[in-house]
Amino acid sequence: MSFTRTLRAVGGAVVAGALLFGTAPTALADQDRDDQWPLKATSFDAQKVWKESTGKGVTVAVIDDPVNGSHPDLQGNVLPGKSFIDGGRGDSKSTRDHGTAMASLIAGHGHGAGSADGVMGLAPDAKILPVATPEVGIGTDAGGLGSWIRYAVDQHASIINLSMNPAAVTDSDKQAVAYAVQKDVLVVVGAGNDGESKLSDLASVPGVVAVGAVDKAGTVWAKSNSGSQLMLTAPGVQITSASATPGQYRLADGTSDATAYVSAAAALLRSKFPHLAAGQVVNRLVKTAGLPPDQKDVQLPDPHYGYGFIRPLRALTADIPAGSKNGPLKMPQADSSASTGGAMAGNKQASGTxxxxxxxxxxxxxxxxxxxxxxxxxxxxxxxxxxxxxxxxxxxxxxxxxxxxxxxxxxxxxxxxxxxxxxxxxxxxxxxx
Structure with missing residues (x-):
């Protein structure tokens, strides 16, 4: 299956500059933590968040490049997973950074004395299930995105992070999303980095949580795609994350990073409120989302902000009724077996009438x-x-x-x-x- 790495292009373009941090003396390692502005933002307030939940007991599937499980900021938090590139494990070293970067934003735990150095994820006790995917025209799996999603579901991930933009979304892919929803798995997808008034095809599939990117001021990033199905926004500008090479870090813009932060926030909620269905988790994120002061009168959902940027601490502590099982999610069609059977029955009845x-x-x-x-x-x-x-x-x-x-x-x-x-x-x- 042919894929474009639209959600990865921006991060890749700025990695060269970010590598300067990786070659710096140890004293500058703290600078990487300091550069993680979302953790200190009032909308996150990570230190207070971690008193409520750290994501323990939750598995997040990262369908992406391989995740380097030996990175000091991730060691112990990455499961073996699977590589659909060569059939091996998904927690392998790679020359591509993106998968490791997304995993670090979700479940990084830092390193060094008191874990004070390196990158900290928003859900530092969550586990990462790496589902390593091929680049264009490379790989052994003919099933593509649909089979990757099904693998993640069958491996008991409760959240799937998709910081990617497929060149095309097939019926099989949509049925796989429906399968995930049926199994109460939350699928989080980046809106796209084209600056268009149209979400990526994958972000438009019913059942997913489409995520846009905002900057430090809570303003929508200029290249973040917009559309009526956008659900939430999250930090996605000047985001520091781990490189696939241990000791190195990257700086990036993009809805990829915003997607990882929403997946991490969902992991926090699924850990604290294990009885909530996936749609009810999204409901908490939506009901506690925020807007910058100049957008306080905007009608929600807004095509650029969705319901607003996530505020994890409020989502964890606010008194919010569980609501309906599906919450604000738009439900997908039934899986292929049901829809195919219905179509066949209809055709037989029509031909015999x-x-x-x-x-x-x-x-x-x-x-x-x-x-x-x-x-x-x-x-x-x-x-x-x-x-x-x-x-x-x-x-x-x-x-x-x-x-x-x-x-x-x-x-x-x-x-x-x-x-x-x-x-x-x-x-x-x-x-x-």
């Missing part, structure tokens, strides 16, 4: 019943002629249908299409709506 609305089987049954009745009448008439005027026909008084004579013509009508209980109703194509 005449202008009068009776199925072919019913017509054959009616004809057989009529033939039986005609034959009985003929036999009775013949016997009457033979016996002369010797009384009523056999079967007792009352003639046809009387006692002792079953109404033969009734049988064929009992299985007519449309009769109560004759056929199951068509499958529900929009579960949860």
């Amino acid at each position: 005449n202008s009068g609305g009776l199925g072919m089987g019913a017509i054959v049954g009616i004809a057989a019943g009529v033939l039986v009745v005609v034959l009985i009448i003929v036999v009775i008439v013949v016997r009457q002629k033979k016996n002369g005027r010797n009384g009523p026909p056999p079967g007792g008084p009352g003639g046809f249908g009387g006692p002792g004579f079953a109404p033969q013509q009734a049988g064929p009508y009992q299985q007519q299409p449309g009769a109560p209980g004759a056929f199951p109703p068509p499958p529900n194509q929009h579960p949860g709506q």
Whole structure:
């Protein structure tokens, strides 16, 4: 499957400058932590957040480049996962930084004395399930995005982070998202970095949480895509994260980083409120989201902000009713097996229906019943002629249908299409709506 790395291009363009931090003396390692402005922002206030939840017990699948599980800021928090590049593990070293960077924003724990150096993720006790994906035209898996999502779900991830923009989204991919939603897995997707008034195809799929990027002031990043299905925004400008090379760090802009922060916030909530469904987790994020002062009168959801930028501390501490299971999520169609079965049943019924609305089987049954009745009448008439005027026909008084004579013509009508209980109703194509 052909993929474009739109959500990765911006980060890649600025990595060279960010590598200066990686080669700096140890004393400057604290600078990397200081550069993580979202952790100190009033909307996050990470030190207070971690008193409420650290994401413990939650697994976040990062469908991306391989994640370097030996990076000192991630060591111990990365599961083996799987590589759909070579069939091996997903926690391997790579020349590509993006997967490790996203994992560090979600579940980095820093390193050194008191873990004071390096990158800290918003959910530092969460586990990362790395699902390593190929670049364009490379890899061993023909299933593409759909099979990667299904793998993550089947490995018991409760959140899937998709900081990528596929060149095309297939029906199989959409069915995989529906599968994730059915299994109560939250799918978080970047809006895209094209500065367009249109979300990426993947971010437009029903069932996902589409995320845009904002800067330190809470203003939408100029290249963050917008659209009516945008759900939330999060920090995505001048974001420091871990490089795939241990000891090195990167600085990037993009909805990729914003997506990772929303996935991390969801991990915090799923850890503290394990009884909440995925849609109810999103509901808490939406109900506690914020806007900059100059946007306080904007009508929500806004195509640029969604419901606003995430405020994890409020989401963890506010008194918010759980609400409906699906929350603000737009539900996808049923999985392929249900939709295919429904379509096949519909086609069969249509092909076997005449202008009068009776199925072919019913017509054959009616004809057989009529033939039986005609034959009985003929036999009775013949016997009457033979016996002369010797009384009523056999079967007792009352003639046809009387006692002792079953109404033969009734049988064929009992299985007519449309009769109560004759056929199951068509499958529900929009579960949860």
